[in-house]
Amino acid sequence: MDMMRYVTAALFGALFGVGLYLSGMTDTQKVIGWLDIFGAWDPTLAFVMGGAIVPMAVAWKIAERRKAPALGSAFPAPPEPKLGRKLVIGSLFFGAGWGLVGLCPGPAMASLFWGGSQGFVFLVAMVIGMALAPMAHRGLDAPLTTGDVT
Amino acid sequence: MQTDWLWGLFGGGIIGMAAAGFLLINGRIMGASGILGGVVDGSAKASRRENLMFMAGLIAAPGLLVFLLGGAETHATSNVLLLAAAGLLVGLGTRLANGCTSGHGVCGISRLSLRGIVATVFYIAAGGLIVAIFRHGLGWI
Incomplete structure:
Protein backbone atom coordinates (compact mmCIF):
# COMPACT_ATOMS: atom_id res chain seq x y z
CA MET A 1 0.00 0.00 0.00
CA GLU A 80 -8.56 23.48 14.83
CA PRO A 81 -11.09 26.10 16.04
CA LYS A 82 -8.51 28.25 17.88
CA LEU A 83 -6.91 31.06 15.90
CA GLY A 84 -3.98 32.27 18.00
CA ARG A 85 -1.29 34.84 17.36
CA LYS A 86 0.96 32.44 15.41
CA LEU A 87 -1.68 32.16 12.71
CA VAL A 88 -1.99 35.93 12.44
CA ILE A 89 1.72 36.81 12.73
CA GLY A 90 2.70 33.97 10.39
CA SER A 91 0.14 34.98 7.78
CA LEU A 92 1.27 38.62 7.93
CA PHE A 93 4.91 37.52 7.40
CA PHE A 94 3.89 35.19 4.58
CA GLY A 95 1.77 37.85 2.87
CA ALA A 96 4.61 40.40 3.10
CA GLY A 97 7.06 38.03 1.40
CA TRP A 98 4.44 36.98 -1.14
CA GLY A 99 3.83 40.63 -2.07
CA LEU A 100 7.53 41.44 -2.37
CA VAL A 101 8.30 38.82 -5.03
CA GLY A 102 5.01 37.19 -6.03
CA LEU A 103 6.02 33.64 -5.16
CA CYS A 104 4.47 31.28 -2.61
CA PRO A 105 5.68 27.76 -1.76
CA GLY A 106 3.79 25.83 -4.49
CA PRO A 107 4.82 27.98 -7.49
CA ALA A 108 8.35 28.36 -6.06
CA MET A 109 8.76 24.58 -6.34
CA ALA A 110 6.81 24.22 -9.61
CA SER A 111 9.04 26.76 -11.40
CA LEU A 112 12.34 25.35 -10.10
CA PHE A 113 13.43 24.10 -13.54
CA TRP A 114 12.82 27.31 -15.44
CA GLY A 115 12.68 30.02 -12.76
CA GLY A 116 16.39 30.79 -13.14
CA SER A 117 18.71 31.95 -10.38
CA GLN A 118 15.99 34.27 -8.98
CA GLY A 119 13.73 31.32 -8.25
CA PHE A 120 16.64 29.40 -6.76
CA VAL A 121 17.61 32.23 -4.38
CA PHE A 122 13.98 32.54 -3.27
CA LEU A 123 13.64 28.78 -2.72
CA VAL A 124 16.85 28.50 -0.69
CA ALA A 125 15.82 31.47 1.49
CA MET A 126 12.36 29.93 1.93
CA VAL A 127 13.85 26.62 3.10
CA ILE A 128 16.07 28.52 5.58
CA GLY A 129 12.98 30.37 6.84
CA MET A 130 11.20 27.04 7.30
CA ALA A 131 14.18 25.61 9.17
CA LEU A 132 14.12 28.62 11.53
CA ALA A 133 10.38 28.33 12.15
CA PRO A 134 10.54 25.80 15.05
CA MET A 135 12.60 28.34 17.03
CA ALA A 136 10.06 31.09 16.36
CA HIS A 137 7.30 28.66 17.35
CA ARG A 138 8.89 28.11 20.75
CA GLY A 139 9.45 31.84 21.16
CA LEU A 140 5.81 32.63 20.50
CA ASP A 141 4.60 29.81 22.73
CA ALA A 142 6.52 31.26 25.68
CA PRO A 143 4.21 33.29 27.93
CA LEU A 144 4.67 37.02 27.62
CA THR A 145 5.45 38.93 30.79
CA THR A 146 2.70 41.42 29.96
CA GLY A 147 0.05 38.77 30.50
CA ASP A 148 -0.91 38.73 26.85
CA VAL A 149 -3.80 36.41 26.02
CA THR A 150 -3.99 34.78 22.58
CA MET B 1 -7.13 39.54 -20.27
CA GLN B 2 -10.32 37.42 -20.33
CA THR B 3 -8.33 34.52 -21.79
CA ASP B 4 -6.09 34.71 -18.71
CA TRP B 5 -9.15 34.45 -16.48
CA LEU B 6 -10.32 31.33 -18.32
CA TRP B 7 -6.86 29.77 -18.02
CA GLY B 8 -6.97 30.71 -14.34
CA LEU B 9 -10.30 28.96 -13.88
CA PHE B 10 -9.12 25.91 -15.84
CA GLY B 11 -5.74 25.66 -14.07
CA GLY B 12 -7.49 26.29 -10.77
CA GLY B 13 -9.83 23.39 -11.49
CA ILE B 14 -6.79 21.14 -12.03
CA ILE B 15 -5.29 22.35 -8.72
CA GLY B 16 -8.60 21.56 -7.03
CA MET B 17 -8.69 18.07 -8.58
CA ALA B 18 -5.14 17.44 -7.32
CA ALA B 19 -6.14 18.55 -3.82
CA ALA B 20 -9.32 16.43 -3.98
CA GLY B 21 -7.36 13.35 -5.08
CA PHE B 22 -4.67 13.83 -2.43
CA LEU B 23 -7.42 13.97 0.21
CA LEU B 24 -9.64 11.11 -1.01
CA ILE B 25 -6.85 8.74 -2.07
CA ASN B 26 -3.91 9.57 0.21
CA GLY B 27 -5.91 11.09 3.05
CA ARG B 28 -3.71 14.16 3.10
CA ILE B 29 -4.21 17.92 2.94
CA MET B 30 -2.47 19.36 -0.11
CA GLY B 31 -0.57 22.23 1.48
CA ALA B 32 2.70 23.06 -0.26
CA SER B 33 4.33 24.71 2.77
CA GLY B 34 3.43 21.83 5.09
CA ILE B 35 4.63 19.20 2.63
CA LEU B 36 8.03 20.91 2.16
CA GLY B 37 8.31 22.29 5.70
CA GLY B 38 7.63 18.91 7.31
CA VAL B 39 10.60 17.49 5.43
CA VAL B 40 12.81 20.51 6.20
CA ASP B 41 12.27 20.51 9.99
CA GLY B 42 11.87 16.74 10.32
CA SER B 43 8.30 16.90 11.66
CA ALA B 44 6.85 14.91 8.73
CA LYS B 45 8.31 11.60 10.01
CA ALA B 46 5.95 8.87 8.68
CA SER B 47 4.88 10.94 5.66
CA ARG B 48 8.40 12.03 4.70
CA ARG B 49 8.69 9.79 1.63
CA GLU B 50 5.17 10.57 0.50
CA ASN B 51 5.98 14.28 0.76
CA LEU B 52 9.19 13.83 -1.24
CA MET B 53 7.29 11.97 -3.97
CA PHE B 54 4.65 14.70 -4.10
CA MET B 55 7.36 17.34 -4.49
CA ALA B 56 9.16 15.31 -7.16
CA GLY B 57 5.94 15.35 -9.23
CA LEU B 58 5.32 19.01 -8.45
CA ILE B 59 8.79 20.00 -9.70
CA ALA B 60 9.13 17.56 -12.63
CA ALA B 61 5.72 17.88 -14.32
CA PRO B 62 5.65 21.64 -15.00
CA GLY B 63 9.37 21.44 -15.81
CA LEU B 64 8.65 18.83 -18.47
CA LEU B 65 5.66 20.78 -19.77
CA VAL B 66 7.72 23.95 -20.17
CA PHE B 67 10.53 21.95 -21.78
CA LEU B 68 8.07 20.49 -24.34
CA LEU B 69 6.08 23.66 -25.00
CA GLY B 70 9.06 25.96 -24.67
CA GLY B 71 9.39 29.40 -23.16
CA ALA B 72 8.12 30.17 -19.71
CA GLU B 73 9.09 33.03 -17.46
CA THR B 74 8.36 33.73 -13.82
CA HIS B 75 9.16 37.45 -14.37
CA ALA B 76 10.60 37.56 -10.86
CA THR B 77 12.69 40.49 -9.68
CA SER B 78 16.46 40.05 -10.01
CA ASN B 79 17.07 41.99 -6.78
CA VAL B 80 18.81 39.37 -4.63
CA LEU B 81 18.05 41.17 -1.36
CA LEU B 82 14.33 41.29 -2.14
CA LEU B 83 14.36 37.61 -3.16
CA ALA B 84 16.18 36.53 0.00
CA ALA B 85 14.02 38.64 2.31
CA ALA B 86 10.82 37.45 0.62
CA GLY B 87 11.90 33.80 0.76
CA LEU B 88 12.72 34.04 4.48
CA LEU B 89 9.36 35.71 5.22
CA VAL B 90 7.41 33.16 3.19
CA GLY B 91 9.25 30.19 4.74
CA LEU B 92 8.99 31.42 8.33
CA GLY B 93 5.47 32.83 7.97
CA THR B 94 3.85 29.81 6.33
CA ARG B 95 5.30 27.47 8.96
CA LEU B 96 4.22 29.71 11.85
CA ALA B 97 0.73 30.00 10.39
CA ASN B 98 0.80 26.30 9.48
CA GLY B 99 -0.30 26.88 5.90
CA CYS B 100 -0.05 28.93 2.73
CA THR B 101 -2.18 29.64 -0.35
CA SER B 102 -2.82 25.95 -1.04
CA GLY B 103 -3.28 24.69 2.53
CA HIS B 104 -5.18 27.59 4.11
CA GLY B 105 -6.51 29.04 0.86
CA VAL B 106 -7.69 26.10 -1.25
CA CYS B 107 -8.03 23.30 1.34
CA GLY B 108 -9.06 25.46 4.34
CA ILE B 109 -11.63 27.75 2.73
CA SER B 110 -13.25 24.82 0.90
CA ARG B 111 -14.18 23.24 4.25
CA LEU B 112 -15.06 26.63 5.76
CA SER B 113 -12.20 26.42 8.27
CA LEU B 114 -12.13 29.64 10.30
CA ARG B 115 -8.32 29.43 10.50
CA GLY B 116 -8.06 29.07 6.73
CA ILE B 117 -10.32 32.06 6.12
CA VAL B 118 -8.59 34.27 8.72
CA ALA B 119 -5.11 33.34 7.42
CA THR B 120 -6.15 34.11 3.84
CA VAL B 121 -7.56 37.51 4.83
CA PHE B 122 -4.34 38.39 6.66
CA TYR B 123 -1.87 37.24 4.01
CA ILE B 124 -3.76 38.97 1.21
CA ALA B 125 -4.02 42.16 3.31
CA ALA B 126 -0.28 42.06 4.10
CA GLY B 127 0.58 41.36 0.46
CA GLY B 128 -1.65 44.21 -0.74
CA LEU B 129 -0.06 46.62 1.73
CA ILE B 130 3.48 45.57 0.74
CA VAL B 131 2.71 45.98 -2.98
CA ALA B 132 1.18 49.41 -2.32
CA ILE B 133 4.28 50.52 -0.39
CA PHE B 134 6.98 48.92 -2.53
CA ARG B 135 5.43 49.51 -5.95
CA HIS B 136 3.60 52.81 -5.56
CA GLY B 137 5.54 54.31 -2.66
CA LEU B 138 9.15 53.26 -3.15
CA GLY B 139 8.97 52.01 -6.74
CA TRP B 140 11.15 48.98 -5.94
CA ILE B 141 8.95 46.25 -7.44
Whole structure:
Protein backbone atom coordinates (compact mmCIF):
# COMPACT_ATOMS: atom_id res chain seq x y z
CA MET A 1 0.00 0.00 0.00
CA ASP A 2 2.89 2.34 0.74
CA MET A 3 4.21 1.94 -2.78
CA MET A 4 0.83 2.90 -4.26
CA ARG A 5 0.65 5.92 -1.96
CA TYR A 6 3.99 7.14 -3.28
CA VAL A 7 2.83 6.74 -6.88
CA THR A 8 -0.41 8.64 -6.29
CA ALA A 9 1.43 11.31 -4.26
CA ALA A 10 3.75 11.93 -7.24
CA LEU A 11 0.74 12.02 -9.60
CA PHE A 12 -1.16 14.56 -7.50
CA GLY A 13 2.02 16.61 -7.11
CA ALA A 14 2.39 16.56 -10.91
CA LEU A 15 -1.25 17.58 -11.37
CA PHE A 16 -0.83 20.40 -8.84
CA GLY A 17 2.27 21.66 -10.68
CA VAL A 18 0.60 21.54 -14.10
CA GLY A 19 -2.43 23.39 -12.68
CA LEU A 20 -0.21 26.08 -11.17
CA TYR A 21 1.58 26.58 -14.47
CA LEU A 22 -1.55 26.60 -16.66
CA SER A 23 -3.41 28.94 -14.31
CA GLY A 24 -0.63 31.53 -14.60
CA MET A 25 0.27 31.37 -10.91
CA THR A 26 3.95 30.72 -11.65
CA ASP A 27 4.05 34.19 -13.23
CA THR A 28 4.99 36.49 -10.37
CA GLN A 29 3.58 39.54 -12.17
CA LYS A 30 0.08 38.01 -12.23
CA VAL A 31 0.29 37.38 -8.48
CA ILE A 32 1.62 40.88 -7.73
CA GLY A 33 -1.09 42.18 -10.10
CA TRP A 34 -3.76 40.55 -7.89
CA LEU A 35 -2.29 42.27 -4.83
CA ASP A 36 -1.94 45.60 -6.66
CA ILE A 37 -5.29 47.14 -5.75
CA PHE A 38 -4.01 50.69 -6.37
CA GLY A 39 -2.58 49.85 -9.79
CA ALA A 40 -3.53 47.65 -12.74
CA TRP A 41 -5.45 45.12 -10.63
CA ASP A 42 -5.46 41.61 -12.11
CA PRO A 43 -8.32 39.38 -10.87
CA THR A 44 -6.89 36.12 -12.32
CA LEU A 45 -5.95 34.73 -8.89
CA ALA A 46 -9.60 34.90 -7.80
CA PHE A 47 -10.55 32.70 -10.76
CA VAL A 48 -7.80 30.23 -9.83
CA MET A 49 -8.96 30.12 -6.22
CA GLY A 50 -12.59 29.73 -7.24
CA GLY A 51 -11.73 27.01 -9.73
CA ALA A 52 -9.76 25.10 -7.08
CA ILE A 53 -12.12 25.57 -4.13
CA VAL A 54 -15.20 24.12 -5.90
CA PRO A 55 -13.83 20.59 -6.57
CA MET A 56 -12.13 20.59 -3.16
CA ALA A 57 -15.39 21.50 -1.39
CA VAL A 58 -17.00 18.50 -3.12
CA ALA A 59 -14.08 16.32 -1.98
CA TRP A 60 -14.58 17.35 1.67
CA LYS A 61 -18.28 16.42 1.37
CA ILE A 62 -17.36 13.01 -0.07
CA ALA A 63 -14.78 12.50 2.69
CA GLU A 64 -17.45 13.13 5.33
CA ARG A 65 -19.37 10.11 4.09
CA ARG A 66 -16.38 7.77 3.91
CA LYS A 67 -14.60 5.99 6.72
CA ALA A 68 -11.10 6.23 5.30
CA PRO A 69 -9.18 7.42 2.24
CA ALA A 70 -8.64 4.84 -0.53
CA LEU A 71 -4.96 4.30 0.34
CA GLY A 72 -4.74 5.52 3.91
CA SER A 73 -5.93 4.83 7.41
CA ALA A 74 -7.67 8.09 8.29
CA PHE A 75 -8.79 11.45 6.97
CA PRO A 76 -7.24 14.62 8.44
CA ALA A 77 -8.65 15.83 11.75
CA PRO A 78 -11.32 18.56 11.65
CA PRO A 79 -9.89 22.10 11.57
CA GLU A 80 -8.56 23.48 14.83
CA PRO A 81 -11.09 26.10 16.04
CA LYS A 82 -8.51 28.25 17.88
CA LEU A 83 -6.91 31.06 15.90
CA GLY A 84 -3.98 32.27 18.00
CA ARG A 85 -1.29 34.84 17.36
CA LYS A 86 0.96 32.44 15.41
CA LEU A 87 -1.68 32.16 12.71
CA VAL A 88 -1.99 35.93 12.44
CA ILE A 89 1.72 36.81 12.73
CA GLY A 90 2.70 33.97 10.39
CA SER A 91 0.14 34.98 7.78
CA LEU A 92 1.27 38.62 7.93
CA PHE A 93 4.91 37.52 7.40
CA PHE A 94 3.89 35.19 4.58
CA GLY A 95 1.77 37.85 2.87
CA ALA A 96 4.61 40.40 3.10
CA GLY A 97 7.06 38.03 1.40
CA TRP A 98 4.44 36.98 -1.14
CA GLY A 99 3.83 40.63 -2.07
CA LEU A 100 7.53 41.44 -2.37
CA VAL A 101 8.30 38.82 -5.03
CA GLY A 102 5.01 37.19 -6.03
CA LEU A 103 6.02 33.64 -5.16
CA CYS A 104 4.47 31.28 -2.61
CA PRO A 105 5.68 27.76 -1.76
CA GLY A 106 3.79 25.83 -4.49
CA PRO A 107 4.82 27.98 -7.49
CA ALA A 108 8.35 28.36 -6.06
CA MET A 109 8.76 24.58 -6.34
CA ALA A 110 6.81 24.22 -9.61
CA SER A 111 9.04 26.76 -11.40
CA LEU A 112 12.34 25.35 -10.10
CA PHE A 113 13.43 24.10 -13.54
CA TRP A 114 12.82 27.31 -15.44
CA GLY A 115 12.68 30.02 -12.76
CA GLY A 116 16.39 30.79 -13.14
CA SER A 117 18.71 31.95 -10.38
CA GLN A 118 15.99 34.27 -8.98
CA GLY A 119 13.73 31.32 -8.25
CA PHE A 120 16.64 29.40 -6.76
CA VAL A 121 17.61 32.23 -4.38
CA PHE A 122 13.98 32.54 -3.27
CA LEU A 123 13.64 28.78 -2.72
CA VAL A 124 16.85 28.50 -0.69
CA ALA A 125 15.82 31.47 1.49
CA MET A 126 12.36 29.93 1.93
CA VAL A 127 13.85 26.62 3.10
CA ILE A 128 16.07 28.52 5.58
CA GLY A 129 12.98 30.37 6.84
CA MET A 130 11.20 27.04 7.30
CA ALA A 131 14.18 25.61 9.17
CA LEU A 132 14.12 28.62 11.53
CA ALA A 133 10.38 28.33 12.15
CA PRO A 134 10.54 25.80 15.05
CA MET A 135 12.60 28.34 17.03
CA ALA A 136 10.06 31.09 16.36
CA HIS A 137 7.30 28.66 17.35
CA ARG A 138 8.89 28.11 20.75
CA GLY A 139 9.45 31.84 21.16
CA LEU A 140 5.81 32.63 20.50
CA ASP A 141 4.60 29.81 22.73
CA ALA A 142 6.52 31.26 25.68
CA PRO A 143 4.21 33.29 27.93
CA LEU A 144 4.67 37.02 27.62
CA THR A 145 5.45 38.93 30.79
CA THR A 146 2.70 41.42 29.96
CA GLY A 147 0.05 38.77 30.50
CA ASP A 148 -0.91 38.73 26.85
CA VAL A 149 -3.80 36.41 26.02
CA THR A 150 -3.99 34.78 22.58
CA MET B 1 -7.13 39.54 -20.27
CA GLN B 2 -10.32 37.42 -20.33
CA THR B 3 -8.33 34.52 -21.79
CA ASP B 4 -6.09 34.71 -18.71
CA TRP B 5 -9.15 34.45 -16.48
CA LEU B 6 -10.32 31.33 -18.32
CA TRP B 7 -6.86 29.77 -18.02
CA GLY B 8 -6.97 30.71 -14.34
CA LEU B 9 -10.30 28.96 -13.88
CA PHE B 10 -9.12 25.91 -15.84
CA GLY B 11 -5.74 25.66 -14.07
CA GLY B 12 -7.49 26.29 -10.77
CA GLY B 13 -9.83 23.39 -11.49
CA ILE B 14 -6.79 21.14 -12.03
CA ILE B 15 -5.29 22.35 -8.72
CA GLY B 16 -8.60 21.56 -7.03
CA MET B 17 -8.69 18.07 -8.58
CA ALA B 18 -5.14 17.44 -7.32
CA ALA B 19 -6.14 18.55 -3.82
CA ALA B 20 -9.32 16.43 -3.98
CA GLY B 21 -7.36 13.35 -5.08
CA PHE B 22 -4.67 13.83 -2.43
CA LEU B 23 -7.42 13.97 0.21
CA LEU B 24 -9.64 11.11 -1.01
CA ILE B 25 -6.85 8.74 -2.07
CA ASN B 26 -3.91 9.57 0.21
CA GLY B 27 -5.91 11.09 3.05
CA ARG B 28 -3.71 14.16 3.10
CA ILE B 29 -4.21 17.92 2.94
CA MET B 30 -2.47 19.36 -0.11
CA GLY B 31 -0.57 22.23 1.48
CA ALA B 32 2.70 23.06 -0.26
CA SER B 33 4.33 24.71 2.77
CA GLY B 34 3.43 21.83 5.09
CA ILE B 35 4.63 19.20 2.63
CA LEU B 36 8.03 20.91 2.16
CA GLY B 37 8.31 22.29 5.70
CA GLY B 38 7.63 18.91 7.31
CA VAL B 39 10.60 17.49 5.43
CA VAL B 40 12.81 20.51 6.20
CA ASP B 41 12.27 20.51 9.99
CA GLY B 42 11.87 16.74 10.32
CA SER B 43 8.30 16.90 11.66
CA ALA B 44 6.85 14.91 8.73
CA LYS B 45 8.31 11.60 10.01
CA ALA B 46 5.95 8.87 8.68
CA SER B 47 4.88 10.94 5.66
CA ARG B 48 8.40 12.03 4.70
CA ARG B 49 8.69 9.79 1.63
CA GLU B 50 5.17 10.57 0.50
CA ASN B 51 5.98 14.28 0.76
CA LEU B 52 9.19 13.83 -1.24
CA MET B 53 7.29 11.97 -3.97
CA PHE B 54 4.65 14.70 -4.10
CA MET B 55 7.36 17.34 -4.49
CA ALA B 56 9.16 15.31 -7.16
CA GLY B 57 5.94 15.35 -9.23
CA LEU B 58 5.32 19.01 -8.45
CA ILE B 59 8.79 20.00 -9.70
CA ALA B 60 9.13 17.56 -12.63
CA ALA B 61 5.72 17.88 -14.32
CA PRO B 62 5.65 21.64 -15.00
CA GLY B 63 9.37 21.44 -15.81
CA LEU B 64 8.65 18.83 -18.47
CA LEU B 65 5.66 20.78 -19.77
CA VAL B 66 7.72 23.95 -20.17
CA PHE B 67 10.53 21.95 -21.78
CA LEU B 68 8.07 20.49 -24.34
CA LEU B 69 6.08 23.66 -25.00
CA GLY B 70 9.06 25.96 -24.67
CA GLY B 71 9.39 29.40 -23.16
CA ALA B 72 8.12 30.17 -19.71
CA GLU B 73 9.09 33.03 -17.46
CA THR B 74 8.36 33.73 -13.82
CA HIS B 75 9.16 37.45 -14.37
CA ALA B 76 10.60 37.56 -10.86
CA THR B 77 12.69 40.49 -9.68
CA SER B 78 16.46 40.05 -10.01
CA ASN B 79 17.07 41.99 -6.78
CA VAL B 80 18.81 39.37 -4.63
CA LEU B 81 18.05 41.17 -1.36
CA LEU B 82 14.33 41.29 -2.14
CA LEU B 83 14.36 37.61 -3.16
CA ALA B 84 16.18 36.53 0.00
CA ALA B 85 14.02 38.64 2.31
CA ALA B 86 10.82 37.45 0.62
CA GLY B 87 11.90 33.80 0.76
CA LEU B 88 12.72 34.04 4.48
CA LEU B 89 9.36 35.71 5.22
CA VAL B 90 7.41 33.16 3.19
CA GLY B 91 9.25 30.19 4.74
CA LEU B 92 8.99 31.42 8.33
CA GLY B 93 5.47 32.83 7.97
CA THR B 94 3.85 29.81 6.33
CA ARG B 95 5.30 27.47 8.96
CA LEU B 96 4.22 29.71 11.85
CA ALA B 97 0.73 30.00 10.39
CA ASN B 98 0.80 26.30 9.48
CA GLY B 99 -0.30 26.88 5.90
CA CYS B 100 -0.05 28.93 2.73
CA THR B 101 -2.18 29.64 -0.35
CA SER B 102 -2.82 25.95 -1.04
CA GLY B 103 -3.28 24.69 2.53
CA HIS B 104 -5.18 27.59 4.11
CA GLY B 105 -6.51 29.04 0.86
CA VAL B 106 -7.69 26.10 -1.25
CA CYS B 107 -8.03 23.30 1.34
CA GLY B 108 -9.06 25.46 4.34
CA ILE B 109 -11.63 27.75 2.73
CA SER B 110 -13.25 24.82 0.90
CA ARG B 111 -14.18 23.24 4.25
CA LEU B 112 -15.06 26.63 5.76
CA SER B 113 -12.20 26.42 8.27
CA LEU B 114 -12.13 29.64 10.30
CA ARG B 115 -8.32 29.43 10.50
CA GLY B 116 -8.06 29.07 6.73
CA ILE B 117 -10.32 32.06 6.12
CA VAL B 118 -8.59 34.27 8.72
CA ALA B 119 -5.11 33.34 7.42
CA THR B 120 -6.15 34.11 3.84
CA VAL B 121 -7.56 37.51 4.83
CA PHE B 122 -4.34 38.39 6.66
CA TYR B 123 -1.87 37.24 4.01
CA ILE B 124 -3.76 38.97 1.21
CA ALA B 125 -4.02 42.16 3.31
CA ALA B 126 -0.28 42.06 4.10
CA GLY B 127 0.58 41.36 0.46
CA GLY B 128 -1.65 44.21 -0.74
CA LEU B 129 -0.06 46.62 1.73
CA ILE B 130 3.48 45.57 0.74
CA VAL B 131 2.71 45.98 -2.98
CA ALA B 132 1.18 49.41 -2.32
CA ILE B 133 4.28 50.52 -0.39
CA PHE B 134 6.98 48.92 -2.53
CA ARG B 135 5.43 49.51 -5.95
CA HIS B 136 3.60 52.81 -5.56
CA GLY B 137 5.54 54.31 -2.66
CA LEU B 138 9.15 53.26 -3.15
CA GLY B 139 8.97 52.01 -6.74
CA TRP B 140 11.15 48.98 -5.94
CA ILE B 141 8.95 46.25 -7.44
